[in-house]
Amino acid sequence: MKKTTKKPAIKDIAAEANVAISTVSNVLNNKEIVSEKTRKRVLKAVEKLNYRPSVIARGLRTKHTNTIGIIVPDIADPFYAQVIKGMEEVASKKGYTLIFGCTYYSLEEEGRQIELFSDHSVDGLILFCGYDGYDNVRAIKQRNIPFVMVDREVNDLEIPSVLVDNKYAIESAVDYLHSLGHRKIGYLTFSFKHQTTVKKRYEGYCSGLKKKKIKYNPDFVIIDDSIKLDEIKGTKRILKSYFGSKKLPTAFISFSDIPAIGLIKALDIMNYKIPEDISVMGYANIAFCEYIKPTLTSIKHPKKLLGKTGVDLLLDIVEGKKIKTRRIILPTEIVVRQSTAPV
Amino acid sequence: MKKTTKKPAIKDIAAEANVAISTVSNVLNNKEIVSEKTRKRVLKAVEKLNYRPSVIARGLRTKHTNTIGIIVPDIADPFYAQVIKGMEEVASKKGYTLIFGCTYYSLEEEGRQIELFSDHSVDGLILFCGYDGYDNVRAIKQRNIPFVMVDREVNDLEIPSVLVDNKYAIESAVDYLHSLGHRKIGYLTFSFKHQTTVKKRYEGYCSGLKKKKIKYNPDFVIIDDSIKLDEIKGTKRILKSYFGSKKLPTAFISFSDIPAIGLIKALDIMNYKIPEDISVMGYANIAFCEYIKPTLTSIKHPKKLLGKTGVDLLLDIVEGKKIKTRRIILPTEIVVRQSTAPV
DNA sequence: ATGAAAGCGCTAACAC
DNA sequence: GTGTTAGCGCTTTCAT
Numbered sequence: 115m116k117k118t119t120k121k122p123a124i125k126d127i128a129a130e131a132n133v134a135i136s137t138v139s140n141v142l143n144n145k146e147i148v149s150e151k152t153r154k155r156v157l158k159a160v161e162k163l164n165y166r167p168s169v170i171a172r173g174l175r176t177k178h179t180n181t182i183g184i185i186v187p188d189i190a191d192p193f194y195a196q197v198i199k200g201m202e203e204v205a206s207k208k209g210y211t212l213i214f215g216c217t218y219y220s221l222e223e224e225g226r227q228i229e230l231f232s233d234h235s236v237d238g239l240i241l242f243c244g245y246d247g248y249d250n251v252r253a254i255k256q257r258n259i260p261f262v263m264v265d266r267e268v269n270d271l272e273i274p275s276v277l278v279d280n281k282y283a284i285e286s287a288v289d290y291l292h293s294l295g296h297r298k299i300g301y302l303t304f305s306f307k308h309q310t311t312v313k314k315r316y317e318g319y320c321s322g323l324k325k326k327k328i329k330y331n332p333d334f335v336i337i338d339d340s341i342k343l344d345e346i347k348g349t350k351r352i353l354k355s356y357f358g359s360k361k362l363p364t365a366f367i368s369f370s371d372i373p374a375i376g377l378i379k380a381l382d383i384m385n386y387k388i389p390e391d392i393s394v395m396g397y398a399n400i401a402f403c404e405y406i407k408p409t410l411t412s413i414k415h416p417k418k419l420l421g422k423t424g425v426d427l428l429l430d431i432v433e434g435k436k437i438k439t440r441r442i443i444l445p446t447e448i449v450v451r452q453s454t455a456p457v
Numbered sequence: 458m459k460k461t462t463k464k465p466a467i468k469d470i471a472a473e474a475n476v477a478i479s480t481v482s483n484v485l486n487n488k489e490i491v492s493e494k495t496r497k498r499v500l501k502a503v504e505k506l507n508y509r510p511s512v513i514a515r516g517l518r519t520k521h522t523n524t525i526g527i528i529v530p531d532i533a534d535p536f537y538a539q540v541i542k543g544m545e546e547v548a549s550k551k552g553y554t555l556i557f558g559c560t561y562y563s564l565e566e567e568g569r570q571i572e573l574f575s576d577h578s579v580d581g582l583i584l585f586c587g588y589d590g591y592d593n594v595r596a597i598k599q600r601n602i603p604f605v606m607v608d609r610e611v612n613d614l615e616i617p618s619v620l621v622d623n624k625y626a627i628e629s630a631v632d633y634l635h636s637l638g639h640r641k642i643g644y645l646t647f648s649f650k651h652q653t654t655v656k657k658r659y660e661g662y663c664s665g666l667k668k669k670k671i672k673y674n675p676d677f678v679i680i681d682d683s684i685k686l687d688e689i690k691g692t693k694r695i696l697k698s699y700f701g702s703k704k705l706p707t708a709f710i711s712f713s714d715i716p717a718i719g720l721i722k723a724l725d726i727m728n729y730k731i732p733e734d735i736s737v738m739g740y741a742n743i744a745f746c747e748y749i750k751p752t753l754t755s756i757k758h759p760k761k762l763l764g765k766t767g768v769d770l771l772l773d774i775v776e777g778k779k780i781k782t783r784r785i786i787l788p789t790e791i792v793v794r795q796s797t798a799p800v
Numbered sequence: 801a802t803g804a805a806a807g808c809g810c811t812a813a814c815a816c
Numbered sequence: 817g818t819g820t821t822a823g824c825g826c827t828t829t830c831a832t
Binding site (some may be wrong): 133134135136137140147148149152173174176177184403 | 817818819820823824825826832
């Protein structure tokens with residue numbers, strides 16, 4: 115039975131190597147003032163005792179923890195998972211550790227997470243989610259934590275953000291469908307109270323129609339709060355009830371991919387052929403656009419890039435570098451697949 | 458312009474409330490020895506200065522940080538994302554913060570993450586991934602960090618683990634297909650070097666056949682390392698080349714869902730009808746089994762439960778509770794959908 | 801019930 | 817080039 119030895123501290127190394135504590139510290143932090151000879155000795159002691167400095171203790175002293183907090187609505191959503199992957203890659207490469215929390219789309223929970231991260235003395239914070247609401251943003255500012263917002267537009271230009279032009283994206287979708295000859299274009303979304311991205315997409319739909327001189331037809335627009343982002347069953351059910359009475363457009367744009375898939379499922383059940391009878395477009399271009407049948411035309415929202423850019427920007431701020439742009443807008447792109455066709 | 462005030466420390470509260478530091482500490486930690494009157498005063502000061510204790514400083518003193526580290530292969534994989542969601546829910550409820558890292562299926566990277574988490578003085582560690590290899594496990598034990606393994610079988614019964622009986626799961630899949638009249642049953646997997654779960658599933662395939670007195674036919678078994686878990690394109694390409702020359706079985710079991718979808722895609726291109734010509738089963742029962750066409754029969758691997766149970770077990774250990782079982786085995790279940798049918 | 805002070809593991813300022 | 821020491825913000829004895 116191996117004896118349970120405590121984790122060695124810097125003073126144990128100092129004792130082992132017969133040097134002062136500060137010398138060990140200097141070696142560890144690559145200060146060039148230590149003689150090669152003692153450096154070697156210290157390193158040997160470190161090796162021998164399997165020593166690793168405590169980030170906690172160091173953090174208490176230096177006021178930085180090499181940790182950044184990530185707040186997302188829902189880690190299980192492949193959309194956010196992809197963004198987080200981008201973040202993880204950059205952070206890991208730059209020597210930062212990620213701690214994260216989910217809000218499950220609740221502003222209150224978001225506030226709780228912010229406090230929690232503040233308690234943990236994160237060096238910076240990323241707020242990812244298209245909410246309105248300044249209260250939490252204000253709380254971060256007040257706590258003086260460097261932070262960037264990703265995918266959330268607020269009017270305060272002071273706040274560094276990485277954004278996607280959601281409005282333009284859907285406008286271009288309308289444009290694309292118009293070029294295929296569609297004039298009756300429907301839109302599917304859930305209701306938007308606090309989510310600016312969802313609202314902007316809807317605005318893009320409206321302005322897109324206007325640009326093409328198409329009259330807005332409320333019969334073609336489905337705004338339903340019970341549409342779920344992470345399951346299609348509910349969406350399917352809802353849509354079936356819609357389609358009973360109404361005349362359908364020749365094309366639908368959905369504000370998100372999963373509901374678009376629910377839409378396709380529902381239309382399939384009602385014996386509409388996609389894309390022969392009705393074209394369907396999603397938004398986000400998640401991996402599964404490729405896997406379903408027909409494959410789903412979608413709009414590429416740069417997920418990993420969003421994550422990467424967010425962390426890059428945040429770390430630039432944290433590390434006090436000069437920031438060129440406080441507001442980075444990433445481009446979208448239509449990815450044409452089988453679910454859309456000429457009328 | 459608001460003055461940039463520093464984060465208040467406990468001594469600021471003490472000063473504000475005109476009490477000793479230790480009294481503030483006692484109030485904060487709900488020690489019942491403080492008089493109601495001073496308690497009120499302290500709380501008022503806390504409120505006024507918007508004070509929150511530093512987890513870092515507290516951690517340095519108490520040796521616990523209310524933080525647990527999660528190591529998974531790839532956060533962007535919906536399978537792991539789902540597991541993590543289960544973990545997040547439990548951890549958050551119990552007041553723990555999650556820090557996490559991805560290994561991208563590299564044992565070396567896994568080792569690096571372990572060190573990193575150790576540096577951060579996590580209270581506990583969850584190792585999620587079906588690898589072989591004891592080196593990293595040994596490293597954790599040596600560092601004396603409480604940990605549990607999820608979905609990885611090692612022969613050391615001392616190590617608390619939450620497992621799924623992968624072998625039995627595939628055995629029952631063979632059984633199920635046999636009951637539909639299938640006698641030519643194929644298997645699709647990537648090669649398994651370190652991943653015990655993948656190996657166990659393959660063993661389940663073999664023993665399942667044996668139980669039904671079906672002879673193992675190597676022509677029906679595709680073991681290919683270039684099959685990707687997160688994209689189907691590669692899989693499709695590989696499979697097409699396989700199918701050129703060989704006679705195909707009447708049913709396929711895939712070791713994972715995404716490759717199963719790739720398989721269906723490939724068979725579709727070759728003009729095989731699913732399930733009329735060939736039945737296909739996946740493994741894991743990810744959300745998208747429902748979304749594809751035909752919907753995919755799969756084996757439900759209890760993802761969220763795996764995460765929840767793992768964290769529950771870990772926190773029981775961390776908090777010194779008595780553990781009933783060190784080895785929890787979670788059940789699987791076949792979910793029948795459209796992709797399987799009688800011969 | 802309250803307060804004073806030691807000390808967790810480290811860095812940084814300063815002395816030698 | 818190396819050593820001594822204060823102190824980061826907190827908890828925890830131990831006095832009072």
